[in-house]
Ligand SMILES: [Zn+2]
């Protein structure tokens with residue numbers, strides 16, 4: 001496996017180590033990602049989570065390839081609803097959106113804005129575009145999938161197979177963080 005990468009929160013107090021290369025890079029346009037990204041960005045001093053189209057660019061890694069090098073105590077769990085199996089980990093030292101963890105899944109989706117711009121992995125496709133008010137407004141530079149797309153599903157499956165179809169869980173995160181809806185938000 002080729003090398004490792006280190007990504008950090010905006011203030012540098014937290015660092016994650018990623019083994020090898022991601023198995024995919026996608027932009028998610030689903031309503032939950034847009035809502036949660038905007039909420040996390042509304043926290044004081046928060047760096048961007050979303051791009052100018054409200055897309056979450058996610059860098060996908062197997063859970064067993066992600067570890068915390070320092071500052072793990074800053075991580076808190078944000079869930080859109082308390083019972084949701086999906087949590088987004090926020091580095092509360094500087095309110096950086098770090099990653100999305102679908103707790104029932106074998107992968108994590110790391111927020112690409114945490115990479116230095118020159119090293120930031122480029123998205124290969126957009127997914128869940130059907131939840132946009134006007135998906136036709138998206139550029140055609142990369143494939144736009146209304147749902148997940150077959151290529152994405154295949155990569156997920158291949159990564160899961162390589163893990164022996166086991167979800168190791170992600171031993172990161174902390175107490176829940178509540179984020180009030182900012183005034184003026186829908
Ligand atoms: Zn920080």
Ligand SMILES: [Zn+2]
Pocket residue numbers: 028029030031032033034128
């Ligand atoms: Zn999404």
